[in-house]
Amino acid sequence: MMKDGSIVFPGEKVATAEEVMAGEGTYEEDGIIRASVIGKLKIDRKALKAIVQPLTSMPLLLKKGDTVICEVKQIGDAMVIVRILHVAGIKRQIAGEKDGAIHISNVSQEFVEDLSKKFRIGDIVRAKIIKAEPAIQLSTKGREFGVIKAFCTNCRNALIRKTNTLECPVCGRKEERKVTDDYGMGELDKVIKNGDKNKKGE
Ligand SMILES: [Zn+2]
Numbered sequence: 001m002m003k004d005g006s007i008v009f010p011g012e013k014v015a016t017a018e019e020v021m022a023g024e025g026t027y028e029e030d031g032i033i034r035a036s037v038i039g040k041l042k043i044d045r046k047a048l049k050a051i052v053q054p055l056t057s058m059p060l061l062l063k064k065g066d067t068v069i070c071e072v073k074q075i076g077d078a079m080v081i082v083r084i085l086h087v088a089g090i091k092r093q094i095a096g097e098k099d100g101a102i103h104i105s106n107v108s109q110e111f112v113e114d115l116s117k118k119f120r121i122g123d124i125v126r127a128k129i130i131k132a133e134p135a136i137q138l139s140t141k142g143r144e145f146g147v148i149k150a151f152c153t154n155c156r157n158a159l160i161r162k163t164n165t166l167e168c169p170v171c172g173r174k175e176e177r178k179v180t181d182d183y184g185m186g187e188l189d190k191v192i193k194n195g196d197k198n199k200k201g202e
Contacts (some may be wrong), residue, residue, distance in 0.1 A: 002059050004043045007186055008035040008052055009124045009149055010071055010085075011156060015043070025052030038069065038085045038124075040187075055086055055188075062087065062098060064132050067192045069148070070100065072123040078104045080119050082127070082138065089191040100136030102127060107140050108178055118178035122156075124149040126180055128192065144179040144192045148185070160184065171172075 001015040008014055014026060015033040022028040023044065025037045035041070039052040062068070062084065070082035080102040092188070102125075104112050112118060119125065128150050131137035140146045150159045152168035159166035159175055161183045166175045182190070 001043065002041055004041060006041045007039070008041050009038055010035055010120050012158065013156075014041050014052070018045075020048045020050045023047070023049035023051040023069055025054065026050050038071075044119060062129055062132055062136060066129045066130055067190070068100075068127055068129060069139070069188050070125050070127060070138070072119045072121050072125060073099065075115050075119055077115070077122065080107075080115055082125060084136070085124075086188055088126070088189050098136065100127075100129070100138045102138045104142060106130065106138070108146075109141055112178075117176045119147065120150065120153055120175070120177070122151050122175065123147045126190070126192075130177075141176060142182045142192070144190070146180045146183075148180050148183055148187065150175065150177050150179070150183075158184075 001019050012035045013032050017031045022033045026033050027036050033050050037054050039054045042051045067088040068084050069086040070084045074081035084098040127138035127140050130139045131191045154173045155171045156171045
């Protein structure tokens with residue numbers, strides 16, 4: 001079971017069904033309790049329930065330059081569709097469901113040929129809004145941007161970073177992503193300022 005108060009991501013394992021029941025913000029699948037929203041884990045020891053409290057609940061307008069945390073929903077040939085979950089540095093939730101797109105040319109400084117080697121569905125990504133209207137466009141160029149948490153496509157456990165690859169601690173599968181420098185640290189509120197132009201990175 002994960003520690004009470006941990007920040008958890010959609011799809012992340014928080015406990016097993018033998019330990020607690022699935023409460024609000026969680027679901028059970030094959031005996032595993034997983035978070036369905038991004039938020040703070042609460043273990044109700046009296047009711048023996050796991051609950052995930054969404055980070056906040058006030059509406060917020062998204063604007064160009066915002067650093068956001070999103071979840072990958074769809075991967076196409078030229079575009080990744082993400083759902084924006086959280087704006088870094090601001091303890092408020094998005095008004096309604098907000099989807100955005102990362103065009104293949106905005107993924108990395110380097111040429112990207114195959115988006116499925118950079119992202120997978122369910123990945124948690126830190127991105128920057130480069131255009132807010134009429135549709136939200138995001139970028140993951142720069143080493144602060146990219147996947148901050150990825151899950152094994154085989155068994156869905158969180159992947160651990162090795163030197164040049166990500167590895168599943170459970171089944172040993174190796175996977176590739178466009179990760180951030182701080183992959184796996186769970187840093188949601190890191191705000192990346194503009195003007196880091198000298199900083200070259202992937
Ligand atoms: Zn695995």
